[in-house]
Amino acid sequence: MKMTKREHEIIEFLLEGKSNKYIAKQLGISRHTVRDHISTMLRKFNFSNRVDLALFALKKNLQE
Secondary structure, eight states: OOOOHHHHHHHHHHHTTOOHHHHHHHHTSOHHHHHHHHHHHHHHHTOSSHHHHHHHHHHHTOOO
């Protein structure tokens, strides 16, 4: 499955262990929007938490 540019940006921050609040501030969006993007990715790739999503990204080399 393809990821959007924004999803790639958020994955980068997840790989660094950053919080939703930090990600939101850096991207100029709300924490709720960050949460929604992460929730969408969790559903898209069938994961239950952000750690599994980040590990998947590392394994698949999804980071930019």
